[in-house]
Amino acid sequence: MTARIRRMQLSGPVLAAGMAALSLILPETAHSAGLSSPFPSWPGWQEILRVLTLQDYNTRVVVIGTTLLGMAAGLVGTFLLLRKRALLSDALSHATLPGIAIAFILMTLLGGDGKNLLGLIAGAAFFSVLGTASVILIQRYSRLKDDAALGIVLSSYFGLGIALLGIATRMEAGNAAGLTSFIYGKTASMLLMDALLIAGAALASALFCILFFKEFALICFDGEYAASQGWPVTRLDFLMMTLAVVVTVIGLQAVGLILVVALLIIPPSAARFWTHNLRHMLWISGAFGAVSGLVGSGMSALMANLPAGAVIVLTASMVFLVSMILGSARGLLKTGLERRRLQRKIARENLLRALYEWIESCSGDADAASCILEEVPIEAMLARRSWTSAELRGTLHRLAAEGLVRRESPETCALTPEGWTAARRVVRNHRLWEAYLITRADIAPGQVDWGADEIEHILDPEMIQTLEKMLPETPVDAVPESPHPIAPPQGAV
Amino acid sequence: MEWTFIDTWIVVTAMLSAMSCALLGNYLVLRRMSMMGDAISHAVLPGLAIAFILTGSRESLPMLLGATIVGVLTTFLVQAVVKLSGLDKGASMGVIFTTLFALGLILIRQAADHVDLDPGCVLYGAIELTPLDVIPLFGMEIPQAAVTNAAMLAVNLAFVLVFYKELKITSFDPALATTIGINASVMHYILMTLVAATAIASFESVGSILVIAMLIIPGAAAHLLTDRLWLLLVLSLVIAAMCAVLGHVSAITVPVWFGFRDTSTAGMMAVAAGGIFLAAFLFAPRYGLVSRMIRQGALALKIVKDDVMGLLYRFEEVAPDDAGALGIEELKDALEGGASVRLAVWDLLRTKRIRRRAGGFALTDTGLGESAGIIRSHRLWESYLCGKMRYCMASVHASAHRLEHVTDPAMQAELDRAVGHPVRDPHDKKIPD
Numbered sequence: 001m002t003a004r005i006r007r008m009q010l011s012g013p014v015l016a017a018g019m020a021a022l023s024l025i026l027p028e029t030a031h032s033a034g035l036s037s038p039f040p041s042w043p044g045w046q047e048i049l050r051v052l053t054l055q056d057y058n059t060r061v062v063v064i065g066t067t068l069l070g071m072a073a074g075l076v077g078t079f080l081l082l083r084k085r086a087l088l089s090d091a092l093s094h095a096t097l098p099g100i101a102i103a104f105i106l107m108t109l110l111g112g113d114g115k116n117l118l119g120l121i122a123g124a125a126f127f128s129v130l131g132t133a134s135v136i137l138i139q140r141y142s143r144l145k146d147d148a149a150l151g152i153v154l155s156s157y158f159g160l161g162i163a164l165l166g167i168a169t170r171m172e173a174g175n176a177a178g179l180t181s182f183i184y185g186k187t188a189s190m191l192l193m194d195a196l197l198i199a200g201a202a203l204a205s206a207l208f209c210i211l212f213f214k215e216f217a218l219i220c221f222d223g224e225y226a227a228s229q230g231w232p233v234t235r236l237d238f239l240m241m242t243l244a245v246v247v248t249v250i251g252l253q254a255v256g257l258i259l260v261v262a263l264l265i266i267p268p269s270a271a272r273f274w275t276h277n278l279r280h281m282l283w284i285s286g287a288f289g290a291v292s293g294l295v296g297s298g299m300s301a302l303m304a305n306l307p308a309g310a311v312i313v314l315t316a317s318m319v320f321l322v323s324m325i326l327g328s329a330r331g332l333l334k335t336g337l338e339r340r341r342l343q344r345k346i347a348r349e350n351l352l353r354a355l356y357e358w359i360e361s362c363s364g365d366a367d368a369a370s371c372i373l374e375e376v377p378i379e380a381m382l383a384r385r386s387w388t389s390a391e392l393r394g395t396l397h398r399l400a401a402e403g404l405v406r407r408e409s410p411e412t413c414a415l416t417p418e419g420w421t422a423a424r425r426v427v428r429n430h431r432l433w434e435a436y437l438i439t440r441a442d443i444a445p446g447q448v449d450w451g452a453d454e455i456e457h458i459l460d461p462e463m464i465q466t467l468e469k470m471l472p473e474t475p476v477d478a479v480p481e482s483p484h485p486i487a488p489p490q491g492a493v
Numbered sequence: 494m495e496w497t498f499i500d501t502w503i504v505v506t507a508m509l510s511a512m513s514c515a516l517l518g519n520y521l522v523l524r525r526m527s528m529m530g531d532a533i534s535h536a537v538l539p540g541l542a543i544a545f546i547l548t549g550s551r552e553s554l555p556m557l558l559g560a561t562i563v564g565v566l567t568t569f570l571v572q573a574v575v576k577l578s579g580l581d582k583g584a585s586m587g588v589i590f591t592t593l594f595a596l597g598l599i600l601i602r603q604a605a606d607h608v609d610l611d612p613g614c615v616l617y618g619a620i621e622l623t624p625l626d627v628i629p630l631f632g633m634e635i636p637q638a639a640v641t642n643a644a645m646l647a648v649n650l651a652f653v654l655v656f657y658k659e660l661k662i663t664s665f666d667p668a669l670a671t672t673i674g675i676n677a678s679v680m681h682y683i684l685m686t687l688v689a690a691t692a693i694a695s696f697e698s699v700g701s702i703l704v705i706a707m708l709i710i711p712g713a714a715a716h717l718l719t720d721r722l723w724l725l726l727v728l729s730l731v732i733a734a735m736c737a738v739l740g741h742v743s744a745i746t747v748p749v750w751f752g753f754r755d756t757s758t759a760g761m762m763a764v765a766a767g768g769i770f771l772a773a774f775l776f777a778p779r780y781g782l783v784s785r786m787i788r789q790g791a792l793a794l795k796i797v798k799d800d801v802m803g804l805l806y807r808f809e810e811v812a813p814d815d816a817g818a819l820g821i822e823e824l825k826d827a828l829e830g831g832a833s834v835r836l837a838v839w840d841l842l843r844t845k846r847i848r849r850r851a852g853g854f855a856l857t858d859t860g861l862g863e864s865a866g867i868i869r870s871h872r873l874w875e876s877y878l879c880g881k882m883r884y885c886m887a888s889v890h891a892s893a894h895r896l897e898h899v900t901d902p903a904m905q906a907e908l909d910r911a912v913g914h915p916v917r918d919p920h921d922k923k924i925p926d
Contacts, residue, residue, distance in 0.1 A: 084583065086583045086584040086587045087528055087587055090587065138774065141774070141782045142774055142780060144716065145525045145527075147526065148525075148713045150527070150531075151705055151710075151713075152527075152710050152770055154705065155531075155703060155706030155710065155763050155766070155767075156710065156764060157767075158703070158763065159706055159759070159762065159763020159764050159766070160764045160767070162759065162760030162763070163744065163761045164760075166748075166755075166760060167748050167756045170753065170754040171753065184598060258591075258594060259594065261587060261591060262587065262588075262591030265584055265587035266591065269580055269585075269588055305602055306599060307598055307599060310596070310598040311595075313594075313595035314592065317595070320592075324574075324577070330578065332577060
């Protein structure tokens with residue numbers, strides 16, 4: 001054992017990592033030094049300008065490389081997301097590690113440069129295809145569900161990678177330091193050759209996304225239909241996964257294998273909030289990916305202590321957060337406002353109908369002018385539905401602002417002539433639908449109120465015309481009788 | 494291979510951590526939440542980092558607390574994104590855990606100037622060094638990591654034993670659980686909290702990324718071996734322990750065979766787990782791929798054998814006495830098979846159901862009895878389908894042909910009774926006794 005410990009001491013990086021782990025667990029006091037400021041200082045405007053205008057050769061290479069990578073990942077990720085394969089990319093990227101390690105060991109043993117990028121990428125690509133195939137095999141031939149298959153492949157391949165890296169770092173020949181940068185990414189080490197490789201691969205995968213747009217869209221939305229129409233679904237799926245593999249392996253160096261999956265998932269997820277159109281989503285997702293790459297690598301170039309991969313991912317996450325809130329198609333703000341508008345419309349129509357029904361039952365003749373002007377106690381309205389006092393008063397307030405309701409005193413309200421017309425329309429729609437349910441759908445009169453209550457708010461004029469045609473016995477310009485007794489007007493004088 | 498007490502402690506620590514992971518992992522696999530284990534094990538990174546930055550030290554308790562909070566937060570956030578945005582669960586997990594992981598990497602990089610913290614050791618552990626950090630207990634020097642993991646295993650074991658019934662019902666039928674008064678979401682969050690805590694307790698031995706191997710693989714492999722829950726739990730514990738032993742032994746021996754030095758035990762544990770899963774995937778008695786193929790092959794062979802015997806019976810029934818015998822080529826043509834027919838004939842010859850005769854094959858007495866049974870089933874079925882079910886099309890032969898292979902004597906007697914003991918079938922062929 002002492003011999004093994006000595007061996008460990010020989011291998012510097014391993015020991016360093018190990019000691020760090022050890023000290024991490026030890027209730028250590030020596031290091032509890034005060035933290036001055038853990039965050040880097042902000043760069044000046046001139047530096048920002050230098051990076052943004054790509055004046056620096058190194059920065060130029062890195063920024064262009066990551067921007068193109070982000071774009072390609074955004075494009076390919078769109079289809080993965082819609083095909084519900086987002087997490088497959090996670091298994092696929094973890095599976096690259098043994099490929100990298102084996103490629104390094106083989107190239108070193110054969111006397112070549114162990115860190116030849118093309119060789120490492122070839123190894124990574126081979127193993128990620130193997131990993132994908134394993135996931136599919138487990139899903140198809142065992143009783144385990146998709147998620148377990150992903151977890152099994154991801155962790156056992158990653159474990160194999162760690163074991164092989166352990167061998168590689170302890171080899172006498174070759175220098176394996178820096179191989180771990182494939183796990184976390186190390187953008188700063190990107191050379192012109194790497195950037196060119198990324199650019200070429202990114203442009204190629206973008207081109208494929210555009211060329212096969214129709215086919216990919218079809219298998220994303222209805223794979224079985226595509227198969228029945230004679231499309232080669234398996235081959236198209238394979239092409240899609242190949243594009244994902246390409247983006248993953250070229251992204252390894254920039255953002256690392258754990259975070260490259262973020263570039264495939266987050267931009268399309270964010271783009272989804274802005275549009276319902278797939279073609280637009282594709283472009284927005286590509287743009288979001290590019291912006292994340294640009295801003296992320298720019299920021300890490302400006303601030304010394306920021307790992308680029310992580311900053312790129314966090315930029316994408318910010319884009320996601322903003323999109324989730326502000327998105328013009330599915331953003332929370334938009335859907336929230338729409339929901340509120342609908343709720344207010346429903347409350348308004350419910351109140352109008354409640355007022356009409358109260359007035360209707362107050363006298364035998366609802367259209368009598370005296371009844372229209374009658375003051376309705378708010379207490380009575382409160383009892384008619386399960387709305388709170390605050391909701392009811394808010395709705396009344398809005399109706400008064402529209403000029404549909406008069407407020408003489410805080411405890412009562414009355415319909416104006418305009419309000420009366422609007423209320424008649426609402427009640428008429430309600431009763432038309434009730435009549436339809438009774439005559440055409442054969443539903444008992446006692447049960448139609450609830451069904452009509454749901455649908456009256458979304459009946460459009462065209463629908464009303466159709467209903468009128470189907471129910472010729474209904475008078476054209478009058479409110480039909482209610483087919484069921486209306487709750488007695490509580491609080492009526 | 495030189496084995497010392499240090500190796501023993503490594504294996505014991507690895508075993509304890511693998512077993513505590515596997516116990517909870519069973520429920521993740523059953524609830525189809527395996528990838529939640531993955532998400533949590535990635536996402537605890539910022540929890541660790543924040544605990545460091547806030548306390549400025551590496552004490553275990555704040556780290557455990559910080560990581561557990563972030564772990565539970567992860568499940569909350571994933572569910573919030575699913576609910577608010579309508580993204581599918583996988584994508585939501587992807588968004589949340591990569592974001593948290595990226596945040597953790599940045600925080601660690603910031604803290605690294607002040608505290609020795611290496612993301613590598615958080616990700617894939619340093620179990621080789623755990624025996625060096627010992628605390629005295631019961632008059633012995635026991636590695637701290639072993640104590641931590643043993644405690645975690647005890648907590649998880651207590652949880653699983655106390656809430657065995659509740660966990661079982663909520664895992665298999667959450668709706669039923671709710672109707673009988675078990676709060677499924679409370680169970681869910683307790684489970685998630687324990688998964689996060691276990692991930693932290695284990696990260697120094699197997700590392701936070703490889704925790705997922707120990708969480709999912711033993712449970713998944715056990716799931717292929719049994720349908721009983723208690724046996725599943727026991728098997729997963731056994732598999733986890735095997736992973737630890739195999740992992741460490743192969744870490745110090747396998748690379749040496751290829752002329753390398755030893756390698757990472759944690760990595761080899763995941764590989765061992767993958768290997769055990771592969772074995773279960775292929776050879777599990779009931780659900781294994783190879784076992785299923787063998788069963789299907791045996792059934793297919795039985796059907797071909799039945800068909801060969803049936804064909805010989807029908808041939809002998811109608812052929813004049815001086816006709817030759819059916820040869821292998823005729824059998825192949827009639828049954829539209831190749832190697833399968835040859836194999837069936839070989840097996841029938843071996844079991845003395847048919848014999849060679851004049852350039853072909855003929856039934857032996859045993860074979861004659863068995864094939865008469867098959868033909869009897871076939872013709873009774875035809876009589877039944879046509880007589881009782883008014884299904885007299887030409888395809889009645891094909892239907893009877895499929896059914897004859899799965900008809901046992903009791904069913905045959907019942908059929909005979911149902912169609913009134915006929916002597917001849919609808920094709921006017923004699924039904925053998």
